[in-house]
Amino acid sequence: MSKKMVTLNELLEIKDFAERVTLVNKHGNLNNQITHVTIMEGPDLHEWVTGGEFVLTTWYAFSKSPDLQEDGFKKLAPRISAIGIKTGRFINKIPLKILQLADQYRLPIFEVKTAVKFRELVQTITSEIQNYQTNMLIEVEKNYQKLIHTSLNSDDLASLVNVLGNQLHKNCFCLNHEGKILASWSRRGTRKQDFLDWTEKIKTGFNERIYTDAGFFINELHIFECYARSQLIGRFIIVAEGQLTEKERLIGQQGASFLAIKLWDHYETLQKTVERFWKEIKNGEIKSGEVIAEKLANLGFVQQKAYNLILFSKGSHNISNYLIDRFLIEEEKFYILLCSSKEALTSINIFKKYNKEQNKIAAAVISPEFTELERIKEHYEMSVNVIRLLYKLHISGVRKAEEWLPFSLLMHCRNTSEYNFIKTTVLDKLQEYDRRYQSSLLDTLSAALRENSLEDAAERQHIHINTLRYRLGKIKEITQKNYFKMTDRYFLLLCIMIQRMEHEQL
Template structure:
């Protein structure tokens, strides 16, 4: 708002920490019982005609509208409220609730028109980009010059490469229920808050991006220079997004998938779908609040393409079924030991250290596993099959 043409005379006086709040609408309301007329997310404008110089009333107003989760307060300073009292500034700063001043000669009706126009324009632009990105990633149309020209209007640069990231809200319905969020506009507001956090991370990283929202997921195509390796940097951006969302929104986490690099607009689809696969696999393997990179998922990508889960289950049971049956009452101790043993390249000493057990105990467990499975864990072919089955078990949630 502060950077919008026509609003240059609005001056922030308190609550700088709340400048990331989303403005859903604007209201000019002078009655003391403001909370009865608002729903949250609005920017409130007042002249103070009913408050006058009543400092306590202004303090109560700030407390009330902050409690109702309004976006901020604009005081039309002049004959009724000559300036924002220090006590109000102190309160707003403690609440991270933005309070602004506007000279009295500036008419509020003009301010509301400008802000509402920007809100409508932003929504139209977002819906338009959403529609275009949906066609691009999920549609069947061939990419042609017309599509490229449209993409350029949304910020696409043919001289750049793009990395796909999907940010998926974990258990969003549960979050909405816990916070008594039922109205559609409040659900949209919650998603807008997440999108604002993502945008802040991208700006802090000086990265341009295109995006769309699909259900509880945000698809991002992040612009990078050609002929440069951005693998670690993209992972760092994903990590920051996850951490900042958890830090700024209580009891909400996201899982993130990183896709392949798209060198052309026609590769956006495959890059985004790789990111979608990555987030699905990472949630299967590690649960919510996880991050998966399609370049590091290896054989798990093959599992996702197998529609008949019974085939995988049969392979698993043939190789590890006996061990699983043997451990119904022992908390998968042998299975866990087997995984650690493989992770440590079949080094009994290192595996024992990771499990905090004696070397002889580890050796006993390996012998017990070989006895149950009737196999030799020193045989490479046997180990390949067992490793494959362990991955199947983790993918299916059996281990």
């Protein structure tokens, strides 16, 4: 059995420590764990601690600015394990208000005697910490050897999780990249439903996760990610209230590394199956909706009443981490998500929040809703054409594919005789007129086509309605196309779309 972590109770049993300090408050938690000791002076002490510190100070900064001490101590107290304040140099006694605040935060305060050198305390405390760390590393190394032995003698993920659980004595479990439980170890009294609830908490609380130096946590769930070949393929979770000990963090990291080796085979097999299925869809080898539904069911996808496809550009490469338990397909330049119409809104909101948090410039295209799975290829090709168009336009954010279909269609018609006819007989003539007379016929036409009424268009152009009507008449005179005639208006709309395409050099 390894030595427990260093606590203040254990330090007080050491003569060299107890003779040099005096505990001066009544309600400090002497079970606080000490991971390192530091000497600090300055009103911003709280900005330089990371947790577990025994802070030593002469209170010099606050002796010069006593008005800052209470606020500074309130920020410092929750972040450290103990503080030792030397008296007789810059302060004669520790302020009463500081003692009261320490009791409020249950932070032990030690008065350090004037003659005591800080290096003497540092040596005593550090010696105990190093003793603990040596013993802890020996035990972690033994656990490492057990993991190697288990890994070589069994392909079963559950065997590895059992080794980890027996070392941790805490509920723990392994998820695959889709967020499904593959193996677990439970303490007595833990229900199967508890693991399902914890898994759901990871899915719903992923955006509120808090990072640590070893992974991240969501409430009581400490999560270690399993990577192989730069790909996230699973997660190992330890259930524990509060912070993990250093030993537990190391075991968690070891577990994630060993589990990643086993998870890779599972991940690679599943990805190859998905890729083969998707290739069959794209090549038209599978056309029957029933066959598609059956293959999706074998891949774990639940049939829905209505579907959407969403394409996420690779500028949002980490979006896959946020869409666990989703049917996500990876291609060279984007991810493809097949989901129910209800899930589509949730996924788009996740994408928007991710882009905002990570300051990412990325695009997402959502296909029209469809109910027949045999139309999946059609909606995929439609969305691909639109997202490629967005790439060329350097447009980011979420876009509906159907709103960009006219531009996509024109892209396919480019350099045809029909396309060139509209460009030369309408667009080129209007551009030449605007250039020669410094007018705004094309801008006016664009506004008239875009707004709900001519009055709205005139207001947008900051001109009188009669001026707008005059310009539309001038357009008819130049192009022989009447804005107020339905077929001619479609012709003029195509002209404005071609103008934009030519301007953007699509």
